[in-house]
Amino acid sequence: MGRFELSHRVVLAPLTRCRSYGNVPQPHAALHYSQRATKSGLLIAEATSVSATAQGFPDTPGIWTQQQSSSRMGMRRSPAPTIIYRLMLSPARSTRSLDGFIQMRYGGSLENRCRFAVEVIDAIVHEIGADRVGIRLSPFTDYMDCFDSNPHVLDTYMVQQLNKHKEFLYCHMVEPHMTIVDGRMQIPHVLLPFRKAFNDTFIAAGGYDREEGNKVVIDGYTDLIAYGRLFLANLDFPKRFELDVPLNKYDRSMFYMQDPIIGYTDYPFLDDSNTE
Numbered sequence: 001m002g003r004f005e006l007s008h009r010v011v012l013a014p015l016t017r018c019r020s021y022g023n024v025p026q027p028h029a030a031l032h033y034s035q036r037a038t039k040s041g042l043l044i045a046e047a048t049s050v051s052a053t054a055q056g057f058p059d060t061p062g063i064w065t066q067q068q069s070s071s072r073m074g075m076r077r078s079p080a081p082t083i084i085y086r087l088m089l090s091p092a093r094s095t096r097s098l099d100g101f102i103q104m105r106y107g108g109s110l111e112n113r114c115r116f117a118v119e120v121i122d123a124i125v126h127e128i129g130a131d132r133v134g135i136r137l138s139p140f141t142d143y144m145d146c147f148d149s150n151p152h153v154l155d156t157y158m159v160q161q162l163n164k165h166k167e168f169l170y171c172h173m174v175e176p177h178m179t180i181v182d183g184r185m186q187i188p189h190v191l192l193p194f195r196k197a198f199n200d201t202f203i204a205a206g207g208y209d210r211e212e213g214n215k216v217v218i219d220g221y222t223d224l225i226a227y228g229r230l231f232l233a234n235l236d237f238p239k240r241f242e243l244d245v246p247l248n249k250y251d252r253s254m255f256y257m258q259d260p261i262i263g264y265t266d267y268p269f270l271d272d273s274n275t276e
Helices: 027-035 066-076 110-128 151-162 192-197 210-218 229-233 237-243 270-274
Strands: 010-012 042-049 082-088 134-137 170-174 179-181 184-186 201-205 224-227
Touching (some): 010 237, 110 151, 151 170, 151 192, 210 224, 224 229, 237 270
Parallel strands (some): 201 224
16 A cells, blocks of 8 residues: 555554543543554544534544644554544535535535545645545445435546545545345445546445455455454454454444443453453
């Protein structure tokens, strides 16, 4: 993936956890990520808000004060693999569909609806280089009234704008809503046109398990697979996939509870669970 030599294709997806009290990253966040660290593995941290008015959840990490920045630097000094920090630029979880949110220059036409994301990307690339910038897009989301009438056209255009930056680090996309049939997720697999259009590393996410993840990588559907809930509950997730051993079950009721330990850093490692 660009200048990063990854040892495997399992990625931690960005997960909002609501445990940055007062929007300040806490020491338990460093533990949370280091627990899930593997040598040369890729972790994508939860969204970091750029202002007090750009939040969608309580107690999410921010980066608009000196205290917040200092706390994040402390996290970076903790033992961990490659961690990508994800900026959250508006209350909408996707920066694609801005109809009704920003008018005139940032609404209406295809170019205008992508303008905000494109301008932000251009500015960040100018500051730190394209090889350190990636983006997550959710073409088919309908969360918080964030949707588009023609997501294929919209996000193909967005991918084309990313390609203007040579060596752009990655494009991370989320599958549409999945259905469960006979206890297994049925994934629509509609991201292939975007994967073909994008010039660099492509990451797919959305309901994948070990078997399905291996298959789509072998088929060339994606380069990397991002896992959220499964990685959350399994600290040594890549190792469990490698050994093909049972996984811990996640507890959905603990996803957003604000305890610094329960449902956050107390899931057992494989060796711990084997001794119980």
